[in-house]
Amino acid sequence: MLKDRAPIEKAASLAGDIANAVVVKDGDLCFVCDPDGTVPLDGPHGFGLYYRDCRYLNGYEFELAGARPLCLVATAEDGYMAIFQLTNPECRTEQARIDRETIGIKWERLLDGTTPALHERLAFQNFGVDPVDLPVSIVFRAAFEDVFDVREPKPAGAGTRRPPRWRNGVLCFHYEGRDEIHRSLSVHCEPQPDVEDEAGATFYLRLAPQERREILLSLVVKESPDRCETEPHRYHQPNRGQMQARLRAASDAWLAREARLLSDSLVVNRVMEQSQRALHVLQSRLQDQSYFAAGVPWYVALFGRDSLITALQTLAYDPDIAAQTLRLLARHQGRREDRWREEEPGKILHELRTGEKARLGEIPHAPYYGTIDATLLFLILIGRHAAWTGRLDLFKELRSNIDAALAWMTDYGDVNGDGYLEYRRTSEQGLENQAWKDSKDAIVNVDGSLATPPIAPVEVQAYAYEAMTGMAELFRRAGERDRAERLSLDAADLRTRFNRDFWLDDKGCYALALQAGGKPAAVVSSNAGHVLWCGIADEAKARRVAECLMGESMFSGWGIRTLSADERRYNPMGYHLGTVWPHDNSLIAAGFRRYGYGQAAAQIFSGLLEAALRFDDHQLPELFCGFSRREYPVPVRYPVACHPQAWAAASIPYLIETILGLAPEAFENRLRIARPVLPEFVTFVELHGVRVGQAKVDLRFERSNGSITVCPLKIEGPLDLVIET
Template identity: 40%
Template sequence: SLFLLTDSFGDVHPDSRGLGLYAGDTRVLSHYELRINGARPVVLRAGSAASYGSTIQLTNPDFLRDPGDKVDPEVVLRRQSLGVVRERLVSEGFGERIRIDNFTTHPERCSLTLRMDADFADIFEVRGVIRPERGRRTADTAQGDSVAFSYLGLDGRRRRTRLRFSEPIRVVPASMSVQEVDACLRGDGTWPEVKPTPDAAGQVLLVFDWTLAPGGHRVLDVTVRTESEDEAASRAVDHGPRPVLGEAAEAAHRAWSSGSAAVSTPHVFADRAFRRALSDLRLLVNSGPGPDERYVAAGVPWFSCLFGRDAIITALQLLTVRPQVAREALSVLARLQATEIDDWRDAQPGKILHELRTGELAAAGEIPHTPYYGSVDSTPLWLMLLGAYQRWTGDDALVDRLWPNALAAMAWIESYGDMDGDGFVEYQRHSSRGLINQGWKDSADANRHRDGTLAQAPLALVEVQAYVYRARRELARLARSRGESDLAHRQDRAATELAAAIESRFWMEDAGTYAMALDAGKEQVDAVASNAGHVLWCGAASPAHARRVAESLLGPGLWSGWGIRTLSAEMAGYNPIGYHLGTVWPHDNAIAAAGLFRYGLNAEAARVTGAMIEATVYFRDSRLPELFCGFDRTRSAYPVPYPVACSPQAWAAGSLFHLLGSMLGLEPDANKGELVLHAPTLPDYLPEVRLENLRVGETVVDLLIKRSDGSAGVEVLHRTGDLSVVVRL
C-alpha cells in the first residue's frame, strides 16, 4: 500500500492537501522539496511510461547575484543552462535519482537543497478528521548518509521513516532562508552548526554543494524505508539501490501482464487506455491482511485499502482478463466475514466487510474500521461474484470451500438485511462513527427525493434489490450443481418474487424509470438517477421497462454527453460537481452499458461505451479517474476533472474491461467447455479487437473480433484445450 503523490515539480508541500508518501494508511513523508541554488526549477515535462514510475525533466531559471535587486539584477547563470531530471520508482520501496547536467562551457557551482519532514498523519486526518489528541514526534536523526524521522502513536506503535542518500549529507538549520543558504555557499564554507537535542523533531534541510565540470553531471540517489515496531502488523518497505527497485517493479508488472489476457486494437487511444488500465490495476495490488492474501485496493490516494464493494466489482470487471483477482477477493472477504453482532462496526453474522484500515486511528479504536461492515451491498455482490467466477473457471473446489460462507451470506440477506421482513434489503447505521448511507452512493447527501429533500433511513436501494435478485439466481445455480435441489428451488422462487416486487414497488411510470429507493415510510425516493442501470445489469427488469430505462439514461437529464450522470440535471439538488449528485462515474456507466447490452439495446450501449473510451483521451496518461464532473458536453468540449478524485482507481480502470466483455457478449460455461458470444458488437471507432490469452476453465484461447456491415465476426486464432466457441447473433 505504498504510494506517492507530488505536484508537477515532483515536490511535496506541507500545505497541500493529500501530497506525500504513504504506507499502511499513514503519510510517512509530508514535506519533500528540491531547490537548485535556492530557486525552484522550471518544469519542462512530467510523465510516466509505467504506473510505478515517473520522470520529471526540469531546468534552471535565471540565477541572480542579488535576488533582492529589482533595479539592475546581475544574472550569474542564465536560464536553461542546467538540466535536472528526477526519476522515481514506487514498488516494494521508493527510490529517486536526481541528475543535474551542466550544459555550459565552463564549470558551474551548484547547490542542491532538499527540505523534508514526516508528520505521520493517518489518512483520515489527511482527509479532514480532527483528533482531540495525537501521538508525539520523537527525536529525528540526521548523520552520515541518512535522515530518520520517528513518531509514537496513540496505538502504542512507533513508526519511522528513513531516507538514505548515495553520498554524505550536510544538515543545516531548517530555519535558514534561501538567501542565507546562498550566502553560505558563496562565502568561506562555514555553516551554522546544527545542535541536536534529545527531543528535536521537525523539518530537516540538507545541502549538497557541487561544482559541475563543463558538460559534466552529478547524480544523487535517494531511497526510503518505513518501519514499525509492530512487525506483525507492519508492511515494512525495504529499499535497495534504485536499479534493484526498477528491476523488481518491472518484473512484477511483467508477471501480472503475462498472467492476464491481452487486449489490443488499432484504435490508438483505446489501445493505450486498455494498456494503462491493466498496468494501473497491477499498481493497486496490495498484500492482504493475512499470509499469502492479495487484493486490489480501491484507489489512490484516499482508498488504498481493502474495500468489499470495490474489490468485488473490480473482480467482476476483470473476469474477462484476470479471473484470479476474483479468487483472491472472494477468499480474503470470506475469511473476514462477520460472525457476530457488533454495532460499533455495523457488523452482523454473515455480512461482508465494507472497509479495512490499518493506520493509527483504526488501531487506537478511534474509528471502527478493523474492519467496518457498513455496506448493504457487499454481501449480495459477493454471492454474485462467486457464481460468475465459477462460470469462468469451473473452480468447484473453491465453491466447496466457500459454501458455508455463501450460505451465511444468504442468511444475512434474509434476516439482518431484511430488517422488517418485507422481502427487501434495507440499511440503517448503528455505529456512531459509521456511514449514514451504505450503498455505493455513500455520501451523506446522496439519496434525495425529486424536490431535493434527503431520504430518511432505513432505505431499500433499488440496485441492492437487483443485486439480491442476481445473487439468488447464482446461489440457485450453484446449489443445483451440488445436488441441493430444495435450496435451488427456494432461491429461484424467491428471485422471481423479488423481481415482481421490484417492478410493482419501485417503478415510476411518469418518469419511465425505477425509483432510487424506498424510504423509512416505504415511499418511493423518486429522484431520477443512474441506479436503474444496475437493475438492467442484474437482469431484474422487464424488457418493456428496460427500454424505458434506456430512454431515461440517455435522456437530457442523465446524459451529459460524456456519460450518464449519477443524478438527473432536472432534479432539485443536482450538482455537476457533487460527489454523487450529478457527476459521471466510469464504473457506473460500465454497469449501465452492460445492462443495456443484456437487453439487446446495443445502439444505446454503444453510446455509453464510446463516451467512456473517448473520455480517456482527455485525462492524463489515458487514465479514467474515479469520477469526473457532470457538466453538459454542449457547455464543455472536454470532461471536467473532479477536484479530489482517486486516480488511479480500481473500478474506473476495470470499467474498460467490463465494457469490452459486454460489447462482445461473453458468456462462459467452464464446466461445459463453452464460450458463447451473444451478438458481439464493435462500434464504428473500433474496427477490430484482438483478445489473447483469454481463459475459460483450463482452456486458453486467442480471439480476433472484426467489425463488418454493422455486426462483428469472430475468428479463433489459437486454442489450447477443449473449448467450443459459439457466436449467436
C-alpha cells in the same frame, strides 16, 4: 464515551486538490505528489508518502539557488515509477547569475514496497557554456498522520514525535504512536550533503559545461512495536537499474497472465494497457491472498464492494484474483452483532484499516461492516466466477460462508420487514449511506431533501435478485434441488414486487430508493442501470430505462451522470449528485447489453474511452464532473478523485468484454458470443488467452460489410463457440 465522535463520510470534504497529482505505488507503499515531483510544506493537502494508513512524509521540496525549479514534463505511466524533467528559472548565486533553462534536471522516482522505501535519482546537467556553482537545498517534513486525519483535517490526539535529527549522515524522523507502534522515516543521501539542516540538506554542485552530476536519495520507512527495529541502520544505495528491471518484469508478468487485447486502434490499445498496468499497481496482498486495493491515496485497503466489483469486472482476463478476494473476505465475514462496527453474522465487510486510529478503536474500521451490498456482491462474484471456470470447487470451499451470507439477507438485511434490503446506521461513526453512493447527501428526494432511513436502494434489490438466481444455479448443479427451487421462487417473488414498487411510470425509470414508510425517492439516477445489469427489470421497463439514461439530462457525452440534470439536487461537481463514475457506466453498459441494447453500450464505451485520452497517462480517475461535452470539450476533473482507482481502471476491460458480447457457459465447455458490436473507429479487435473452464481461446472480431464477424484464431482445450449475430 462514543457519543462525541463525528461520523466519517466517504465524501468530497477531503484535504486539498489532487486531481493533477502524479501517483506511484508498489505494494502497501504509495507516493502522491505535485506535477513537479514535490510535496508542499504548507497548508492542508493530500500529497505525501503513505504506508499502511499512515502518511509518513507530508512535505518535500527543493530549490536551486533559492528558487523553485520549473516542471517541463511528468509521467508515471508504469505505476511503480515516475519521471520528471525540470529546469531552472533565472536565479542568482553569490558568484553569478544562472540564466533560465540552463540546468536540466531529470528526476527519477522508484517505489519498492518490499523494503519499503522510496528511491530518488536527481541528475543535474549544465547545458550552458560556462561553469556553474549550484546550491541544491532539500527540505522534508514528516508528521506521521493517520489517513483519516489527512482526509478530514481536525484537531486530534497524537503520539510522540521526536525532533528530526542527523545521525551518521542520515536524517531521521521518529514517531511513537498511541497504538504503541514506532514508525520512522530515514533519509539516506549519496553523496553526503555539504550542509545538514534541521530537516533537510544542502548540496553544492559545481558543474562544468555539459557536465552531469547526481544526487541519490532513499527514504526508508519502518514500523514496529520495538523501537530498536525502527532505528536507521547502515544502508547501501540500491542498484536502481536492477530494481527498475525487477519491477518492470513483475508488471510484464502480470500482463502476460492476463487475457491480452490487440486492435487497429492505437487509442484502444493504449488505454487498455494502461488500465491493466494500473490494476497491477493496485494489486495488494493480505494474509497471503491478493486483492485489488480500492484507490490511491485514500483507499489503499481492502474494501468489500470495491474489491468485489473490480474482481468481477476482470473475470474475463484473470479469474484467479477473484477467488483470492473471495477467500480473504470470507475470513473476515461477520460473526457477531456489534453496533459500533455494524457487524452482523454473515455480513461481508465494507472496509479494513490497519492504521493508528483503527488499532486504537477510535474508528470502527478494524474492520467496519457498514455496507448493504457487499454481501450480495460476494455471492454474485461466486456465481459469475463459476460461470467462467466451470467448477464448483470454490462454491464447496466457501459453502459455510455462502450459507451465512444468504441467512444474513433474511435475518438482518430486511430492517423493517417489508421484503426489501435496507440500511439504517447504528454506529455513531459509521456511514449514513451504505450503498455505493455512500456520501451523506447522495440519496435525495424530488424536492431536494434527504431520504429518511431505513433506505432500500434500487440497485441493492437487483443485486439480491442476481445473488439468489446465481446461487440457485450453483445449488442445482451441486444436486441440492430443493434449496435451488426455494431461492428461485424467492427471486421470482422479489422481481414481481420490485417492478411494482420501484417503478416511476411518469419518468420511465426506477426510483433511486424506497425510504421510511415505503415512500420512493422518486428521482432519476444512474442506479437504475444496475437494475438492468442484474436482469431483474421487466423487458418493457428496461427499454424505457435505457432511453431515459441515454437522454440528454443523463448522458453527458462522456458518460452517464449519477443524477439527472433535471433533478433539483443536481450538481455536476457533487460527489454522487451529477458526476460521472466510470465503473458505474461499465455496469450500466453491461445491463444494456443484457437486454439487447448493444449500440448504447458501445456509445458509453466510446465516451469513456475518449475521456481517458484527456487524463494523464490515459488513465480514468475514480470520477469526473458531469458537465456536458457540448459545454466543455474536455472532461472536467473532480478535485480529490483517486487515481489510479480500482473499479475505474477495470471499467475499460469490462466494457470491452461487454461490447464483444462474451457470455461464458464453462460448465458446458461453451463460450457464447452474443451480437458483438465495435465502435465506428475500430475495424478489428483480437483477444488472446481468454480462459473459459479448462480451455483458452484467441478470438478476432472484425467489421466486414457492415456486420461483425467472429473468427477463432486458436483454441486450447475443450470449448464450443456459439456465435449469435
